[in-house]
Amino acid sequence: MLVFEQEWISPILEVYKKRKIEDPLTVILGLNAIGQVLCRRLYEEIHFETVLVFNSPQFTTWNRYPADIRPPVVPVHGMVSDDVMLVFGDVVIKDYEWLADMLFYLRGCVPINHTIAFMTHDGPTCGMTISKKGEKLLKRMGVPAGRPNFYDGLTGPLVSVGDVAGIDPVVIFLEEEPETEVILQVDEIAVTQGDYDNARLLLSKGLDLRLPTQ
Numbered sequence: 001m002l003v004f005e006q007e008w009i010s011p012i013l014e015v016y017k018k019r020k021i022e023d024p025l026t027v028i029l030g031l032n033a034i035g036q037v038l039c040r041r042l043y044e045e046i047h048f049e050t051v052l053v054f055n056s057p058q059f060t061t062w063n064r065y066p067a068d069i070r071p072p073v074v075p076v077h078g079m080v081s082d083d084v085m086l087v088f089g090d091v092v093i094k095d096y097e098w099l100a101d102m103l104f105y106l107r108g109c110v111p112i113n114h115t116i117a118f119m120t121h122d123g124p125t126c127g128m129t130i131s132k133k134g135e136k137l138l139k140r141m142g143v144p145a146g147r148p149n150f151y152d153g154l155t156g157p158l159v160s161v162g163d164v165a166g167i168d169p170v171v172i173f174l175e176e177e178p179e180t181e182v183i184l185q186v187d188e189i190a191v192t193q194g195d196y197d198n199a200r201l202l203l204s205k206g207l208d209l210r211l212p213t214q
Contacts, residue, residue: 004053008105012098015105016053024111025080026207027167030088031099032154033189034118034174038199039088043079044070048086052078052109056098059091078110084207085110092186096153103158103165115167118199119155120176120191121148125198127172130163134170141172141206148173174198 008015030039042048054076061074073079076089087102106112114137126146127138138145151159155171162169177194184191 007052007109008101010098010101012056012058013101013105014055015102016055017109018049018051021051021080021110023083024113025083025085026113027078027085027087027106027110027115028203029115029117029154029158030086031076031093031096032117032119032152033184033186033191034120034195034199035154036088036090037184037191037196038118038203039086040073040090041196041200042086043073043088046081048079048081050077050079051085052087054078054087054089054102058095058098059089059093061091078106082208083113093153096157099154099157100161100165103161103167107165107167112167115158115162115169116172116203117155117158117169118172118174119148119152120174120189120195121150122176123148123173125173125175127170128159129168129170131168134168137170137206138172141202143172143202146173172199172202174202 004016004018007017030036059075072090074090079086125143127143128147129135129138158169159171174195177192180192180194182190182192
């Protein structure tokens, strides 16, 4: 942590920054179960540089790791590769009251193209955005406009404050794939291999992200 300087502090969030971020980035939020799986897999396959570190007393460390994977990312890191930033950590998040602080901090610190989040639900895959630019991204992904019957702790606040925060949120609600292997279980939320495969496919359609073939 010696190369990071404390940038922001509140009772519910601390931020440390390594360097100034000048180039526009698409931010992928890995702060729920499907996002954590997606960002963790991308982190294992592509070189990312940590430039931001977020910490909150509301993060609970997730420490169930197989011996053969890369070391944990704790607490929550903002990690950059080319024009993409992952925001995730190997933590379980059950209270999101700190999220608005983080989103407003990102607005001031990071030139943002889009802020992308995923959520699984029991309806057809659809997406929400508030800008023409976001609509173009959903169109490239082949995701129709729509909304779910409920929001989780990440997507609800993101939809509520995303416009005010000026971070161009794009929220994708993935149809659940319950018949495939469960690869992460957090309380009652299960992420399957099919969920991950679908999220990864949409990213590869929408972003110029050099993903290794699976």
